[in-house]
Amino acid sequence: MGKLKKILLGESENISSTDKEIYSEEETSEPLLQSLKDNDEIIQKEFSLSIDFHYSTLVVGKRDAIAYYFDTLISKDRLTEEIFEPLVAAEGSDTVFQTGNLEEFRKEYFASVPYKFAENYHQIFWKLLNGYAVIVIDGIEKALCINLGSIEKRSVSEPSTQTIIRGPKDSFTETMNTNISLIRRRIRNPNLCFEQYRVGQDTKTAVVVGYIKNITNEDLVQEVKSRIEKVNVVGLFDSGNIEEYLTDKSMTPFPLTYNTERPDNIAANLIEGKVAVLVDGSPFALSVPTVFTDFFISTEDYYQPFFMASFIRLIRYVSFMLSLLLPSLYVAISTYHHELIPTSLLISVQAQREGVPFPAVIEILLMELTFEVLREAGVRMPRAVGQTVSIVGALVIGQAAVEAGLVSSVLIIIVALTAIASFVSPIYNFSIATRILRFAFILMGALIGLYGVLLLVVIMVIHLTGLRSYGVPYLAPVAPLLLEDQKDVFVRMPVWDNITRPSYLKPKHTKKTTDQGNNTGPSQDKGNFS
Template sequence: MGIIKFLSTKFRISVPTHHKQKQSDDDSLRLKKNLKENIQRIKQTFGNSEDIVVREWRTEGSNAIEVAVIYADGLADVKLINQFIIEPLMSLDRYPHFSGLQSPAGNYLDEFKQLLLPVGSIQEGLNLDMLLSGILSGETVLLCQGFDQGLLIASKGWEDRPIQEPTSQTVIRGPKDGFTENIITNIALVRRKIKDPNLWIQGFNVGRITKTSVSIVYVNGIAKDHVVQEVRDRIGRIQIDGILESGYIEELIQDRRFTLFPTIYNTERPDVIAAGLLEGRIAILVDGTPFVLLVPAIFPQFFQSAEDYYQRSDISTLLRLLRYSALLIALLGPPLYIAITTFHHDMLPPRLLISLSAQREGIPFPAFFEALIMELTFELLREAGVRLPRAVGQSISIVGALVIGQAAVQAGIVSAAMVIVVSITAIASFTIPAYNMAIAIRILRFGIMGLAASFGLFGIIAGIIAIVQHLCHLNSFGVPYMSPYAPVVTEDLKDGGLRVPWWKMNSRPSTASKLNQIRQSHSSTTDPDPEGRD
């Protein structure tokens, strides 16, 4: 700085304004040696908020000093602060090694940190910004008269929701614990599943105002290094005022912005995250939400349930095939009914055609508007069931669907066959495990219905081709979205639409990890009974 000042004075060289601004900002963040001034600056920064507690006192003894403890009420553990911070500092005369500090400068902060305070983590706060961030994170700030730095003492103690069973992804067989809104608890849940030092965790603070804690978790040696770096870079490029839920992160880092299909997987289940990490994927945890992100994600992943890996392989395969059948019904149920009843009557058996024609006699609307009315009505009932209080929401949804469907048929607005088709379609959409994928299918169904009403089966086929082409163009952090089907990866088909027995899944998915692909020894992959004998 002296050289810059000399050159600017001697040779009339102008100093860049951004350099002056940076120097000014650094000066404004520096702590002073005056304790009262530091406390006043902290109070002014918080607007004298009543939840910021400041406790000042003067220690006893020959080397008495002025000390202050600052914390946020509700974020810090008051009992811990009183017992392990304030009480030792107010009773220095009980500790013989503090009866007289020999250092003329009185290096109290180092002595406090090394000999007096029985807490787990203590860091030095070198500037005002570090102290403010620590207070808002539940830590306690210790300041002393005559020192231009403070101590950040770990004392987080806010109320948390206990670990409960996930509500969005329930299973019959499998663990019942789920993530909570506390990122520390969530990391511990993952650590309980994977007890390996190669489980690496890197933290970020995202959001200029909220400074939300975000952590990426991966298994070193299994996850691809360039994918891990890509996740770091995308999170580092986020410039936003606040992150309140993992959905913010999901939308800001996804590969394709304009697509209905989710390209990042989210879950409340620690066992799903642990399984993904062991396959080479990267988890993104966000403080304040129980939903954890998992990347890269592929299309078959959204039709798999955690229970698929806890049941026998034949049962899991049957359930997966059932879900893919439900996908076709949820997407093509009403469109096929519209196309056949409007354009392709010859595809129906005569008796069925006569029955449907008799039901539609007197219906004032074409099949497309008939289906549209019923679909919109059901979507309204579904949304109302979610938003209404839990005690009455489910009852109103069921009673509303029955009453409205029966009344619509009796009033001659829709046919009974249309009510059946829409009901089966709705039931099929509920079998899709991922809620965001089910929403995408529901939205696309309306577009396919329009094509069916305009062009019949040709419109449906054109819509399916367009959807498949779009899916094949999607990527998730460099991984083809339709893998292992497009491109075909034969080795990964063992855990796609089918699930082979565990003793045959000896390698990790190549799309997620090309390092350390062997997940079990050869001896454990041998068929224990190759000829089917007992």
């Protein structure tokens, strides 16, 4: 933890964003003085320029005291009920301070309130910035910190990017405690652990590592912790900021971490033996390690009958190939390999392209770029008009381009089918890889036809086989082929038949069930009540 502490305190030579070191809760500084006036001068000097910093003078027993707080971080109702009212009741009585025993005073007047003591100024500053009210009493070299944190937060709602037909409808929010509770509601296991780190020189953002200690491989957990300790950033605002620090250093368009806003998805990954990473302020949690097939699996697959789930999963694989290769195949065949097209279809396609001034490759690049612009415009514009702009824009521009003779009708069909297929992936950032590679395939198809497309496919497969996520081959369990893990890859076998965890994760316990009970599934001769 020493290296992490140095990073958090800004002691790295590569980071310097403020004119003084940022303190942390563990850092020691000058201890509090007995004089309330001297303590007040130091504390107010630190936050004198903040309009939301307030203090109230009090009388604790027969001693003067001051309560400090940020009104933007605490509940004012709790401030009145849990601090001011008990202190009014304590006025005039100084028996508990005969020996300066602050603990006895807390037990008598704040017995049921979350608290901590602060013995130096850094601890006071840290507590104030984390939603505590700090009470400093004259003659006492220790401050009482009462937790009154109340931050505005978004309520739990349905996922916005990973919709589902059948299954739980809740999603993560920007509040860490809420996200942890959503996971614990699903995994009532005392071995489920959440360890917290503070990352970011200025933001001190809470980063939580979650795992099940009697399932997850210890080496994997230690590797995740080690990478978090090495994170060296000024500010951390979302899990996307830390994602690149957690992935293996590889130049690849394919995502090496799995992100989701669905608690049931993270819970399922934890039970499999993976590690979850949650960032305070982010509704997206990360899961590592990640393999290629994870991006074709949806939690809804396990809420549907296995025949239906297997069919939908195969559609996802086909859609991936269509979104990646369909435009390049059109360019290659229409340019170099006319003999592969039936004569009647070839005549129809060439008739539509008659009068089009551009070759097929320029034609499809123009339409693909136009669709990418429309897609981004629809995402970034206000929600009320975003969908209208993207849909109407695509229809109007496509129809106008065909009527103007700039593109052919069949190309509009190709681009539309490719775009629809790219949305089939359950995880949005995986479709980004296909969008990028699609242009490379189009150019290769235009240069040397189907040979170029096939060559690039081979290069892509070689690249995928060389990727690793925390030492796990990216194409596992397909390459290397792990026969024991094939029950939940291209198709989903019945739940009662899929009772082992992925072997490539090297979990402590490979079986998901105990030896007790029946895991063979129901038989046809049972349940006959006639």
